[in-house]
Amino acid sequence: MPGTQGKSARLDRRRFLKRGLLGGGLLVCAGALPFAFRSTLRRQPRGPLRLLSDDEYAVLAAAAARLAPGDGAGPRWPTAEAVDCAGKIDALMAQVHADMGSDFRRLLRLFESGVVGAIVAGSPRPFTRASATDQDARLEAWRRSRFALLRSGYQAIKRLAQATYYSSPEIYALVGYPGPPEVPQLPQLPTSPTSPTIVPRVPG
Amino acid sequence: MSGPGRIVDGADLPELSSIEVDYVVVGSGAGGSVAAAVLAESGAKVAVLEEGGHYTKRDFNMQESWAYPALYQDHGNRTTDDLAILILQGRSIGGGTTVNWTSSFRTPEPTLRLWAERHGVRGLDAATLAPHFDAVEKRLDIGPGNPDDVNANNRKLMEGAAKLGWQPELIRRSVKGCARLGYCGMGCPLDAKRSARTTYLADAVAAGAQVFADCRVKLVESDRGRVRAVTADVLDRASDRPRARLVAYARRGVVLAAGAINTPALLLRSKTGLDSGQVGRRTFLHPTVPLISFYDQPIEAFYGPPQSVAVHHFADRGAQVGYFFETAPIHPMLGALALPGFGDSHRRLMERLPHVQATIALLIDGHHDDPGGGVEVNGDGRVKLHYPLHASLREAAVSALADMARVQLAAGAREVMTLHETPIVIRGEGDLAQIAAAPFGPNQHTMFSAHQMGGAAMGDDPGRSVVDSRGRHHAIENLWIVDGSIFPTSLGVNPQLSIYAHARLFATEIAKTKA
Incomplete structure (x- = not known):
């Protein structure tokens, strides 16, 4: 019955919006943390930032430093800073939908907040000024939180940092990956047209 | 026919441009490419608009740091809205076929029967699809498993x-001359993968189709029960921000093939063809x-x-x-x-x-009582995918x-x-x-998903489906959908071959439509 379907669809959409509003609640709260960056320990980016502020960059760089291999890895392993994790993430996130970029910036504000740190992990210092042990505890608290939203926040930062770190060629040998092979010279295969070249149809 | 067409980069388009063709095809992956080829070969003037960039084997450097931002939706960052499921979905000339892992299966007969018995799909059995599977398998060089x-x-x-x-x-794999390098997901540096770009899109261009890269279709514009045009932002490839606008007028119709997330999102954003209440509902992912x-x-x-x-x-x-x-x-x-x-x-x-x-x-997913997920578009046009497990x-x-x-x-x-x-x-x-x-x-x-399906299901009941069993919209007579969003449930196999074959069947019917 179309009528029933339509009503069901409206209800479903209403539920979705409600869930979406609640789901976005945590990030909305980030706006109520005006002092989150008051004492952020800044780091110098390598170049001009495209999306993040200096404070946001500093939080991301501090988190990436803990998400990448730490001191126990030994000197062979470059730091997250050495492969410019935060700078590469800034460049990437400058390209995504502006709304997604804004969410990411709010997430970094939450991550830095001492108030949030105190509530989530009993660590009241800004993330950038916390000890390495406290920073790991904060990441662990977000990661294992019973609140799905905190787990989402952890995954957002974790994935970006680790994807950036481990896709860097200087890491390949350290994880036993020899890198892309040489492309063999095969007989020329039919290819697609390249603008503005015209390539005749390839017999099927 | 006016001779061969070409692929145009967004960078080569002026600040404001317009074209007028018989059919506008939105998306250049499995569905869009074969539809464009069939329509162009029937003598129609065709334009294909693709959001992603135009890359060839010379660009495919087998580096993840380049491939995922360049060749995947949201620069490799697409997920469900709770970030619980990573969505691997292609975005470039060739769509998902540029980055898929080449696995090729026909639609399982139990799935076709389920659609007929429970989802009102009519006249779409294995025998009807067989000649289209045969043709696609031949064109994509899909042989027996090796x-x-x-x-x-x-x-x-x-x-x-x-x-x-x-x-x-x-x-069975869609390859010819495969060197077994292992980088299908980053674009084949040998063109050994028989992707949409190297097959049906080449056919479409040879038959006169114009393919526009870097064009993100924002709106489908309809008037009195017919679609007239689509408007697209022409993206600057480096920043992925709009730098120009293209309006494509469609004399005979619009064929949507932007994939099972972006096609429903486009209709929702356009506030077009939503009468059934089913657009953006029952999205399936093969979680x-x-x-x-x-x-x-x-x-x-x-x-x-x-x-x-x-x-x-x-x-x-x-x-x-x-x-x-x-x-x-x-x-x-x-x-x-x-x-x-x-x-x-x-x-x-x-x-x-x-x-x-x-x-x-x-x-x-979708074969039992699980309702799948849903696609939404927020006020800023951002696509959101909700999929509770x-x-x-x-x-x-x-x-x-x-x-x-x-x-x-x-x-x-x-x-x-x-x-x-x-x-x-x-x-x-x-x-x-x-x-x-x-x-x-x-x-x-x-968890991740490399197979997105549903969201604009086919079926003969206009209250339960968006398009009929040949992909034509129930309420808009010159609008068709030919991508994975038409599937009423997930397939139970990797979807590329099913999308090609259904799109080929549908496009053959579209080509018979009177001007």
């Missing part, structure tokens, strides 16, 4: 499943649960054809959600994303990368993890590890009970 395609990663799935009597099968195993000998799952073996033994579990097994390639970035933890504990897992085998279970899918995931572990133990794995945030290490049957006890909420276990 034992030489089985790398160590796939061999472990094959050996373990065979020992358990679970009937592994060789996967995919990976499991890794450690072997004493190197597996090197980063080399060799990514997928060459499948196991469908558990596809039909009666009243319970079914699943099937395949493998996934593991390059460093994908491996890092999948592995739990951070810092040194994560690094210690990464150091074992060459010895890791990766099996994946794809859950066959229904209890029946959670049960299937837990069952599949145990069965995958059994396969790998049978194949001789030293140990098997789940990808829960607190991983479970399995060394024998006695360890499997821990899987059911582990938490499986959002972001407590790695």
Whole structure:
């Protein structure tokens, strides 16, 4: 019955919006943390930032430093800073939908907040000024939180940092990956047209 | 016909431009490419608008750091809105076929019967589709499964499943002259993959179609029950921000093939064709649960054809959600994303990368009472995908993890590890009970999807479906959908071949439509 379907669809959409509003609640709260960056320990980016502020960059760089291999890895392993994790993430996130970029910036504000740190992990210092042990505890608290939203926040930062770190060629040998092979010279295969070249149809 | 067409980069378009053709096709992947080819070869003037960039084998450098931002939706960042399921979905000339792993299956007959019996799909049986599958398989050089395609990663799935009597099968692949490098997911640097770009899009261009890269269609414009035009932002490829605008007027019709997330999103954004209330509903993902195993000998799952073996033994579990097994390639970035933890504990897992085998279970969603997910568009035009994991899918995931572990133990794995945030290490049957006890909420276990389906389902009931059983919109007579969004449920197999064949059938019908 179309009528029933339509009503069901409206209800479903209403539920979705409600869930979406609640789901976005945590990030909305980030706006109520005006002092989150008051004492952020800044780091110098390598170049001009495209999306993040200096404070946001500093939080991301501090988190990436803990998400990448730490001191126990030994000197062979470059730091997250050495492969410019935060700078590469800034460049990437400058390209995504502006709304997604804004969410990411709010997430970094939450991550830095001492108030949030105190509530989530009993660590009241800004993330950038916390000890390495406290920073790991904060990441662990977000990661294992019973609140799905905190787990989402952890995954957002974790994935970006680790994807950036481990896709860097200087890491390949350290994880036993020899890198892309040489492309063999095969007989020329039919290819697609390249603008503005015209390539005749390839017999099927 | 006015001679061969061409592929135009967005950078070559002026600030404001317009074109007028018979058919505008939105999207250049499996569905859009074959539709464009069929329509152009019928003598119609065709324009294809593709959001992604135009890249060729010369660009495909086999580096994850380039490939995912350049060739995937949201620059590799597409997920469900709770970030629980990573969405691997292509975005470039050729769409998903530029980055898929070449696996090719016909639509299973039980799935076609389910659509006929429960979803009002009419006149779409195996015999009707057969000539279209035949034609596509010929064009894509899809031959029988080849034992030489089985790398160590796939061999472990094959050996373990065979020992358990679970009937592994060789996967048919859309390749010609494959050097088995292992980089299908980053674009084939040899053009050995028979992607949409190297096949049907080339045919479309040869028959006169114009293909516009870097054009993100924002709106479908309709008037008195007919679509008239689409408007697109022309993107600056470096920043992915609009730099110009293209308006494409369609004299005869518009064919949507932007994929199962972006096609529903486009209709929602356009507030067009929403009468059924079904647009953006019942989105299916084959939610995919990976499991890794450690072997004493190197597996090197980063080399060799990514997928060459499948196991469908558990596809039909009666009243319970079914699943099937395949493998996934593991390059460093994908491996890092999948592995739990951070810092040194994560690094210690990464150091074992060459010895890791990766099996994946794809859950066959939508065949039971699980309603799938939904696509929404917010006020800023951002696409959001909502996909709560229904209890029946959670049960299937837990069952599949145990069965995958059994396969790998049978194949001789030293140990098997789940990808829960607190991983479970399995060394024998006695360890499997821990899987059911582990938490499986959002972001407590790695999940991804490489198969997006539904969201604009076909069927003959305008109250329960968006398009009819030939892809024509129920309320807008010159609007068709020819991508994975038409499927009323998930397929139970990798979707590229089904999308090509359905689109070819539908396009053949569209071409018969009177001007």
